[in-house]
Amino acid sequence: MVKPILKIKNLSKHFALGRGLGGLSLGGEKLLKAVDGVSFEIARGEVLGLVGESGCGKTTTGKMIVRLLGPTAGQALFEGQDVQRIPRRGLSEFRGAVQMIFQDLDAALNPKMKVRDILAEAVRLGERHTKQSLAKRLRELFSMVNLKPSKLENYPTSLSGGEKRRVSLARVLARKPRLIIADEPLSALDLSIQAQVANLLKDLQKEYGLSFLLISHDLRMVELLSHRIAVMYLGRIVETASAAEIVRRPGHPYTSALWTSTVARKKGAKVVGQLRGDVFELERPDEGCVFRSRCAVYQKKGKPKQCRVGADPELRQVRKGHSVACHFPLGKGK
Amino acid sequence: MVLTRDGARATSNEQLATTMMNALLKVQNLRTYFFSKRSGRFIRAVDDVSFEMRPGETFGLVGESGSGKSVTALSVMGLVRDEPGVLAGRVLYQENGKSVNLLEGLPNYVKLEQRDAEVTRLSKDNTNWLKAHDVKMKPLRGRKFSMIFQNPKSSMNPYFTIGDQIIESVMWGCRKKREEAKKQAVDWLRRVYIDLPERRMQEYSFNLSGGMCQRAMIAMALACRPKLLIADEPTTGLDATIQSVIVDLLLELKRELKVAILLITHNIEVIGRLSDYIGVMYAGRIMESGPSDTVLKGRRTARNHPYTIGLLQSLPGEDQVKRGARLKAIAGDVPDVTDLPVGCKFYPRCALKTPRVDKKCKTQEPPVFKVGKGHTCRCWLYTTK
Ligand SMILES: Nc1ncnc2c1ncn2[C@@H]1O[C@H](COP(=O)(O)OP(=O)(O)O)[C@@H](O)[C@H]1O
Numbered sequence: 001m002v003k004p005i006l007k008i009k010n011l012s013k014h015f016a017l018g019r020g021l022g023g024l025s026l027g028g029e030k031l032l033k034a035v036d037g038v039s040f041e042i043a044r045g046e047v048l049g050l051v052g053e054s055g056c057g058k059t060t061t062g063k064m065i066v067r068l069l070g071p072t073a074g075q076a077l078f079e080g081q082d083v084q085r086i087p088r089r090g091l092s093e094f095r096g097a098v099q100m101i102f103q104d105l106d107a108a109l110n111p112k113m114k115v116r117d118i119l120a121e122a123v124r125l126g127e128r129h130t131k132q133s134l135a136k137r138l139r140e141l142f143s144m145v146n147l148k149p150s151k152l153e154n155y156p157t158s159l160s161g162g163e164k165r166r167v168s169l170a171r172v173l174a175r176k177p178r179l180i181i182a183d184e185p186l187s188a189l190d191l192s193i194q195a196q197v198a199n200l201l202k203d204l205q206k207e208y209g210l211s212f213l214l215i216s217h218d219l220r221m222v223e224l225l226s227h228r229i230a231v232m233y234l235g236r237i238v239e240t241a242s243a244a245e246i247v248r249r250p251g252h253p254y255t256s257a258l259w260t261s262t263v264a265r266k267k268g269a270k271v272v273g274q275l276r277g278d279v280f281e282l283e284r285p286d287e288g289c290v291f292r293s294r295c296a297v298y299q300k301k302g303k304p305k306q307c308r309v310g311a312d313p314e315l316r317q318v319r320k321g322h323s324v325a326c327h328f329p330l331g332k333g334k
Numbered sequence: 335m336v337l338t339r340d341g342a343r344a345t346s347n348e349q350l351a352t353t354m355m356n357a358l359l360k361v362q363n364l365r366t367y368f369f370s371k372r373s374g375r376f377i378r379a380v381d382d383v384s385f386e387m388r389p390g391e392t393f394g395l396v397g398e399s400g401s402g403k404s405v406t407a408l409s410v411m412g413l414v415r416d417e418p419g420v421l422a423g424r425v426l427y428q429e430n431g432k433s434v435n436l437l438e439g440l441p442n443y444v445k446l447e448q449r450d451a452e453v454t455r456l457s458k459d460n461t462n463w464l465k466a467h468d469v470k471m472k473p474l475r476g477r478k479f480s481m482i483f484q485n486p487k488s489s490m491n492p493y494f495t496i497g498d499q500i501i502e503s504v505m506w507g508c509r510k511k512r513e514e515a516k517k518q519a520v521d522w523l524r525r526v527y528i529d530l531p532e533r534r535m536q537e538y539s540f541n542l543s544g545g546m547c548q549r550a551m552i553a554m555a556l557a558c559r560p561k562l563l564i565a566d567e568p569t570t571g572l573d574a575t576i577q578s579v580i581v582d583l584l585l586e587l588k589r590e591l592k593v594a595i596l597l598i599t600h601n602i603e604v605i606g607r608l609s610d611y612i613g614v615m616y617a618g619r620i621m622e623s624g625p626s627d628t629v630l631k632g633r634r635t636a637r638n639h640p641y642t643i644g645l646l647q648s649l650p651g652e653d654q655v656k657r658g659a660r661l662k663a664i665a666g667d668v669p670d671v672t673d674l675p676v677g678c679k680f681y682p683r684c685a686l687k688t689p690r691v692d693k694k695c696k697t698q699e700p701p702v703f704k705v706g707k708g709h710t711c712r713c714w715l716y717t718t719k
Pocket residue numbers: 015016032034052053054055056057058059060061
């Protein structure tokens with residue numbers, strides 16, 4: 001098998017919770033397991049969609065991959081190399097090869113610099129240029145993201161949301177990345193602009209064979225743009241499968257509920273255990289499956305013991321390329 | 335066009351009653367402008383907006399950010415403070431067979447002249463305008479009209495417990511004594527499915543999740559059984575799963591309480607699930623308005639507005655989600671409110687204008703055309719001439 005571009009092994013990030021935060025910690029210090037033993041791979045040229053409710057650890061996972069955060073345990077291997085162990089002299093190359101795009105449209109765009117200078121700065125980190133060749137390169141980057149060259153003279157504050165997103169993409173592309181962590185790249189954009197940018201992401205991905213970790217809560221968009229999807233719940237990956245498979249035949253009760261309980265569902269569509277309540281209202285169980293308090297299957301099966309005791313269920317393959325972390329995966333035995 | 339006073343349109347009570355029929359609220363030709371110091375031009379946030387609502391009905395205003403949805407709601411509530419603010423129009427409200435124009439007499443404080451797209455003269459005595467309007471609105475706000483906002487956390491006061499805030503609003507809104515108000519507050523928290531309501535009463539908003547806060551806000555807004563609930567982006571920023579819970583809750587309460595809801599959101603799915611009627615806003619105007627199903631058909635044959643059609647087609651829907659498929663994006667960028675095109679505000683992005691109407695689209699603002707039963711479009715395609 002071809003080596004994956006990114007391999008995550010048992011990655012964890014625990015934060016010390018102060019007292020009273022989130023109303024959850026009664027008594028002494030508690031650990032927040034923002035990311036808890038996550039493993040997955042991204043193949044070269046693959047788009048992996050990462051979905052889950054807010055606070056489940058998606059951004060934290062992304063930040064560990066680009067080395068903005070150090071893990072509590074586990075590893076993120078980029079092209080076989082543990083990102084935490086990249087020597088100082090290799091860091092600049094790494095920061096070009098693996099980049100993160102943040103949800104906030106203004107992140108990474110210095111309001112005091114012209115777009116031209118923002119891009120030139122990024123280009124120069126990885127390439128040597130004469131004045132002419134730099135100008136050519138900037139125009140090239142702008143055409144990659146479908147922006148008019150005249151916008152190079154603008155300051156970020158005078159750009160629309162869609163234009164800002166394009167500039168931040170151009171800035172990332174300036175360093176010829178191989179893996180992009182895109183954290184909610186569409187959610188800050190106007191509705192009529194989201195489709196344009198989604199198309200752009202798709203084109204860029206195909207044209208340059210880029211690999212993506214696409215973090216988003218918009219399930220339809222993820223389905224459209226990803227090859228494979230990983231579903232996260234309270235710091236754990238509970239299911240991975242190809243995009244088509246996970247939508248058609250979800251194996252984890254959470255995945256099924258996530259898709260059917262969104263407002264996007266068809267009128268009158270049957271709901272397999274709508275998610276009542278919200279993650280944060282419920283105490284996180286110390287033992288057993290963390291999802292059980294909201295799980296329809298757990299209720300239907302009369303609260304079986306497997307779900308209550310022992311460790312959280314492990315990800316297990318139910319079909320080729322389809323893994324589920326549940327004692328009673330849906331659609332099994334049929 | 336010169337818009338000064340509404341004196342020209344007689345507003346005797348009988349005449350009002352006839353225009354109202356069985357409506358609860360009728361907004362007619364509302365205009366609310368601001369001034370942009372940066373560009374030295376007017377921001378025509380709400381321009382000639384009309385719609386009506388009947389008791390128990392949900393009217394959904396959908397549109398992208400900046401299209402004027404919130405300003406429309408704030409204008410109805412009398413909460414626009416910045417100048418020049420509300421300039422023209424009527425807001426008719428009917429209860430127990432009695433109708434009032436909540437903007438009656440107010441145009442006397444305003445002088446507004448426009449030619450084509452340019453404001454040629456504008457002056458407003460805002461202080462007295464606000465004073466006069468507050469006299470009309472005070473008894474209604476929090477009693478007959480109530481409002482919930484996006485980001486419930488920031489609209490709750492962090493220094494008071496959830497309980498105290500609901501109790502306060504029940505005491506004011508339903509004229510209740512503290513003890514009784516407290517009982518009612520607990521009942522309402524239970525009604526919006528908040529577990530352990532007595533305990534939650536003691537908590538502060540920052541200790542609650544976004545979804546729980548929004549439910550507490552809904553409880554607070556509905557506790558005194560208002561006739562009209564304005565819900566401005568009630569699900570925005572919440573997770574899809576929690577959005578769905580909020581939508582279901584609103585559906586349930588709407589049925590039980592028969593409260594009219596002015597629902598504002600940029601989320602087409604939320605609008606679709608909750609609304610009986612829909613208005614699609616763009617650049618301060620309602621471009622299309624009609625029964626929910628008709629507007630959301632969004633196919634050309636269904637006689638919809640090109641903007642609605644474009645927007646609906648750009649969403650990744652059931653059939654578009656074929657891997658490898660591209661989305662049908664609307665071209666161009668969102669409009670600059672201080673520099674709108676002269677003719678149709680959607681003209682630069684419109685993919686459906688035909689040679690027959692192109693010149694008109696470019697130079698003249700389309701009026702409201704009736705295209706079906708209770709269904710209108712502001713688009714030259716529907717001119718019969
Ligand atoms: N620097 C931090 N300190 C403490 N807690 C944090 C920090 N960053 C994130 N968290 C917590 O970790 C959890 C996961 O956060 P995040 O990765 O941002 O989730 P997501 O991106 O899925 O919404 C949340 O509960 C969040 O509050």
